[in-house]
Amino acid sequence: MADDTRLLYLEDEAHLCFEARVLAVQETAHGYAIILDRTGFFPEGGGQPSDTGTIGDVPIERVTLVDGVALHHCKRIPNLRAEDRVLGRVDTDRRHDLAQQHTAQHLISAVFYDRDDIATIGFHLGNEESTVDLDINPAHADAAYLDAMEFMVNARVWADKPVRIRTVDPRDTAALRGMPPEQLRGDIRIVVIDDDLDQTPCCGTHVRSTGQIGPILFTGTSTMRGNLRLAFLAGGRALKRMQTMRRRIERTSKVLGCSPEDLQNRVENLLRRADSAERHLRSATESLAECEARAVAESIRHRGFLQRRWEAEEVPDDSFAQMVGNRLPDKGRWIFLGGIREGDRYKITVLRSPDLAVDLGTRAKALLEPLGGRGGGPPDMLRGMIPASAWDELAQVLRGLGETHREG
Numbered sequence: 001m002a003d004d005t006r007l008l009y010l011e012d013e014a015h016l017c018f019e020a021r022v023l024a025v026q027e028t029a030h031g032y033a034i035i036l037d038r039t040g041f042f043p044e045g046g047g048q049p050s051d052t053g054t055i056g057d058v059p060i061e062r063v064t065l066v067d068g069v070a071l072h073h074c075k076r077i078p079n080l081r082a083e084d085r086v087l088g089r090v091d092t093d094r095r096h097d098l099a100q101q102h103t104a105q106h107l108i109s110a111v112f113y114d115r116d117d118i119a120t121i122g123f124h125l126g127n128e129e130s131t132v133d134l135d136i137n138p139a140h141a142d143a144a145y146l147d148a149m150e151f152m153v154n155a156r157v158w159a160d161k162p163v164r165i166r167t168v169d170p171r172d173t174a175a176l177r178g179m180p181p182e183q184l185r186g187d188i189r190i191v192v193i194d195d196d197l198d199q200t201p202c203c204g205t206h207v208r209s210t211g212q213i214g215p216i217l218f219t220g221t222s223t224m225r226g227n228l229r230l231a232f233l234a235g236g237r238a239l240k241r242m243q244t245m246r247r248r249i250e251r252t253s254k255v256l257g258c259s260p261e262d263l264q265n266r267v268e269n270l271l272r273r274a275d276s277a278e279r280h281l282r283s284a285t286e287s288l289a290e291c292e293a294r295a296v297a298e299s300i301r302h303r304g305f306l307q308r309r310w311e312a313e314e315v316p317d318d319s320f321a322q323m324v325g326n327r328l329p330d331k332g333r334w335i336f337l338g339g340i341r342e343g344d345r346y347k348i349t350v351l352r353s354p355d356l357a358v359d360l361g362t363r364a365k366a367l368l369e370p371l372g373g374r375g376g377g378p379p380d381m382l383r384g385m386i387p388a389s390a391w392d393e394l395a396q397v398l399r400g401l402g403e404t405h406r407e408g
């Protein structure tokens with residue numbers, strides 16, 4: 001196995017452009033990996049994704065650390081040989097963005113601990129939002145509390161305190177409060193923010209002062225194993241989110257014809273009006289169905305079969321035919337065919353009185369398929385679709401069916 005890769009970022013995180021010697025090029029499961037004697041790339045780990053960038057002209061998509069050796073992953077085979085001298089370049093925008101999110105997490109964790117003794121038990125740096133898991137019952141973290149904490153965290157940003165890296169001897173127990181013993185190997189890298197606000201052993205990448213984190217925005221909470229999971233955005237990501245939200249609010253205000261300040265009132269008013277309109281519509285629809293049902297019932301008394309067709313715009317919705325059918329008398333051995341026209345098709349509902357022993361559901365296929373339609377249902381109801389041109393034929397078949405069973 002090759003010697004450990006010298007990790008330049010541990011010595012100075014500003015090593016974003018560096019010279020190195022190629023030790024080997026390996027084929028991997030997903031492409032190739034370049035191994036160098038030293039690297040400025042941060043390999044993924046500790047909840048933080050790796051840097052990306054280039055080695056020579058080869059795009060590096062990911063960097064992993066395996067047994068102390070940094071693997072720089074690339075898709076196509078690199079034109080490099082052992083002993084070649086190469087120039088590595090870390091994508092500085094991405095590095096800065098990841099360092100902003102990561103340092104923000106240090107600050108959030110430190111403020112919760114400093115203010116209320118709340119420990120951090122998990123951290124994830126996401127492609128969009130990042131999350132920190134805090135040892136507090138979510139029920140005890142209401143909006144007012146989180147607003148106050150968000151303010152306090154941002155106040156630490158404005159104070160623009162230095163973020164320093166310090167290396168300590170693992171026997172210096174005072175400096176390593178709370179650190180798991182299995183991590184106490186070799187010299188320990190401690191990240192110190194604001195002299196004593198935060199001292200955390202960490203191998204990630206950081207900005208140089210809290211001011212460089214930029215704005216920190218709490219974006220939501222959820223419950224994770226009984227603890228509070230707090231989502232946040234920092235720096236450029238926070239600004240972009242605010243811009244997106246501002247545009248969304250502006251567009252919505254424009255559509256609703258009100259100022260952003262009036263947005264909530266306007267939406268609440270609209271919902272109240274929609275609710276009232278819906279209640280009126282329901283009541284009017286029921287009256288209409290009642291009316292239609294009386295007319296249909298009158299004819300059924302004489303003929304045993306009745307059909308009724310509506311244009312789609314004449315009725316409130318697809319269930320109207322069924323609403324009419326449900327208001328027809330229980331007795332009288334009738335069959336009712338209701339249809340709502342949509343273009344060149346009818347949505348149909350066939351109902352029969354409980355005293356007519358015809359199983360409509362099981363006949364659906366035999367009735368509709370020869371007409372180019374389809375449908376199904378329980379014994380007393382059939383719903384489906386037929387071509388508009390097949391209406392008369394279906395009516396005739398159903399009339400015949402009714403007559404046969406009336407006489408039986």
Ligand SMILES: [Zn+2]
Nearest residue numbers: 191202203204
């Ligand atoms: Zn860190």
